[in-house]
Amino acid sequence: MIIELRGRGIVPGHAEGEALVSHETISGWGGIDPATGTIIERRHELYGVCFTGKVLVFPGAKGSSGWSAFFQSTRLLGTAPLAMVFSTLSTKSALGAVVTRVPAVSQLDQDPVATIHTGDRVTVDAYRGIVTVTTDR
Incomplete structure (x- = not known):
């Protein structure tokens, strides 16, 4: 099945890969290890999982506000996610x-956290604000 979500492109670009879905917000400062791209917030549902x-x-x-600095470090260290899809723009x-x-x-136009599941194949076209999900569900 293919699902298409339409939204607002925040950072232009195109990427395709496997989804990693968190139902919880992510803390950058102290919540991720930029050296490994791993979530280290102890009570987080994805504790110990790598998003690289x-x-x-x-x-x-x-x-x-240190959130952005920690995610910038993932880019500099080569551990960044392939793309980001988030529900709430801040x-x-x-x-x-x-x-x-x-x-x-x-x-x-649909909640990505409710629609996309970890392991789904996702194409992010941030030029057009379109997220395409390919799933076996």
């Missing part, structure tokens, strides 16, 4: 996507 090379689908950012999530320099889409 995945399309990271999540509700949005939480925590301080200055933290938008700036984080910009400094990470990965295609990013938000403000979609």
